[in-house]
Amino acid sequence: xAREDNIEIQIQQYLDGNLSGxxxxxFEQLMQNDHNLAAEVKSLRQMEHNLRGLGYQELKSxxxxxxxxxxxxxxxxxxxxxxAIAASxxxxxxxxxxxxDTSVDTNDLYAIYYSPYPDMIIxxxxxxxxxxxxxxxxxxxxxxxxVAASTLIEGYLAQGGSNKSAYLYLAISQLETGSFxxxxxxxxxxxxxxxxxxQSDWYRALLYLKQDRxxxxxxxxxxxxxxxxxxxxxxxxxxxNRFK
Amino acid sequence: MGTxxxxxxxxxxxxxxxxxxxxxxxxxxxxxxxxxxVDDDTTAEIYQKTFIAFYYNIKEGKLxxxxxxxxxxxxxxxxxxxxEYFRASEKVAEPLELHxxxxxxxxxxxxxxxxxxxxxxxxxxxxxIGEPCRTVLEMFYFHDHNLKTIAAAMNxxxxxxxxxxxxxxxxxxxxxxxxxxx
Numbered sequence: 001x002a003r004e005d006n007i008e009i010q011i012q013q014y015l016d017g018n019l020s021g022x023x024x025x026x027f028e029q030l031m032q033n034d035h036n037l038a039a040e041v042k043s044l045r046q047m048e049h050n051l052r053g054l055g056y057q058e059l060k061s062x063x064x065x066x067x068x069x070x071x072x073x074x075x076x077x078x079x080x081x082x083x084a085i086a087a088s089x090x091x092x093x094x095x096x097x098x099x100x101d102t103s104v105d106t107n108d109l110y111a112i113y114y115s116p117y118p119d120m121i122i123x124x125x126x127x128x129x130x131x132x133x134x135x136x137x138x139x140x141x142x143x144x145x146x147v148a149a150s151t152l153i154e155g156y157l158a159q160g161g162s163n164k165s166a167y168l169y170l171a172i173s174q175l176e177t178g179s180f181x182x183x184x185x186x187x188x189x190x191x192x193x194x195x196x197x198x199q200s201d202w203y204r205a206l207l208y209l210k211q212d213r214x215x216x217x218x219x220x221x222x223x224x225x226x227x228x229x230x231x232x233x234x235x236x237x238x239x240x241n242r243f244k
Numbered sequence: 245m246g247t248x249x250x251x252x253x254x255x256x257x258x259x260x261x262x263x264x265x266x267x268x269x270x271x272x273x274x275x276x277x278x279x280x281x282v283d284d285d286t287t288a289e290i291y292q293k294t295f296i297a298f299y300y301n302i303k304e305g306k307l308x309x310x311x312x313x314x315x316x317x318x319x320x321x322x323x324x325x326x327x328e329y330f331r332a333s334e335k336v337a338e339p340l341e342l343h344x345x346x347x348x349x350x351x352x353x354x355x356x357x358x359x360x361x362x363x364x365x366x367x368x369x370x371x372x373i374g375e376p377c378r379t380v381l382e383m384f385y386f387h388d389h390n391l392k393t394i395a396a397a398m399n400x401x402x403x404x405x406x407x408x409x410x411x412x413x414x415x416x417x418x419x420x421x422x423x424x425x426x
Contacts, residue, residue: 008411011411012407012408012411015411015414016391016407043418044414044415044418046362047366047414047417047418047421048385048414050362050363050366050421051366051370051381051385051386051414051417052385052386053363053366054363054366054367054370054385054386055382055385055386055387055388056296056300057363057367058386059296059299059386060292060296062258062262063265063292063295063296064292066262066265066266067265067269067288067291067292070265070266070269071288074270
């Protein structure tokens with residue numbers, strides 16, 4: 001019994017790596033001579049290996065969980081960053097809304113409601129002289145080359161051109177190129193012709209809107225909206241409703 | 245890498261290991277993406293393997309002292325595994341110099357401990373063996389706690405008692421597994 005206990009202790013010490021020197025050599029010699037002992041040690045070694053394998057599996061699964069935690073936290077952090085940016089932008093937009101309310105709004109409204117008046121001038125065959133200038137001017141206008149259009153139509157009017165609609169197209173060209181004062185004056189001249197008064201008033205209202213001359217824009221739009229026969233009265237109504 | 249890191253890793257404390265895992269996770273991802281162009285999923289897979297290999301290299305005493313930082317060592321393992329990954333997928337990766345002798349790094353841990361049928365039986369029996377065997381075996385074989393720590397945790401008077409208890413439990417587990425398999 002004492003010998004068996006001693007062997008057990010030796011196996012235990014051998015497995016734990018606590019045998020060395022002559023003790024280790026003696027035990028290894030013993031295993032060589034005793035196949036049952038060798039088999040017993042091998043079997044226990046295998047059991048240890050399996051346990052360590054399970055430890056490895058457990059760690060693997062824990063590491064996988066750590067990775068998952070890391071990803072979740074990274075996503076949250078990313079989401080928080082996005083939320084922080086979004087919140088900052090929202091605050092900025094809100095501040096901007098109140099600080100620059102009218103300019104942002106009027107520009108947006110202008111962009112929504114404005115479009116150049118279509119070319120309604122009927123060409124009467126081959127033209128010469130100042131009429132030709134108006135024709136070229138309207139070509140430029142149709143090509144959205146408003147600088148050239150302004151110059152050519154101004155030239156036509158300077159030469160005594162009698163077509164009153166030229167003032168309307170000139171004013172729109174000037175509106176497009178930012179010559180607002182000139183545009184306003186020319187809309188007023190165009191409005192002297194009953195055929196172009198409605199168009200002139202509408203574009204003048206838009207001009208005021210673009211210039212942030214809001215009271216003038218509102219007054220003009222109210223006049224247009226109040227005239228059921230005005231070709232833009234519905235647009236004027238709708239614009240007034242969206243007007244701050 | 246200082247002795248303290250080696251000791252801490254060797255203790256197998258999960259909280260410490262998790263912190264270490266997370267400490268270099270982001271940087272590893274950026275490094276792998278920059279030098280090897282791997283996607284997020286591949287990076288995650290490689291980093292997990294890297295960390296496990298890192299842990300086992302220390303736990304099994306293949307790394308007893310290092311002049312480089314834990315980060316350099318970790319990334320050196322990662323480099324090895326990335327090379328392996330590219331070799332397996334027949335892709336070409338841009339090499340990156342790391343001042344660590346790659347012969348020091350053992351990445352065979354994965355083949356060594358892959359799950360076998362017998363392990364499944366061992367796992368099953370470990371859950372039925374009862375206390376204190378389960379705790380003693382898990383502390384020693386899973387978490388690499390030494391006998392002194394086990395003795396203290398289990399209120400055994402000496403390390404020898406802890407060693408004897410562990411040995412008895414090991415044999416008991418073997419018997420249970422044999423009964424299950426036969």
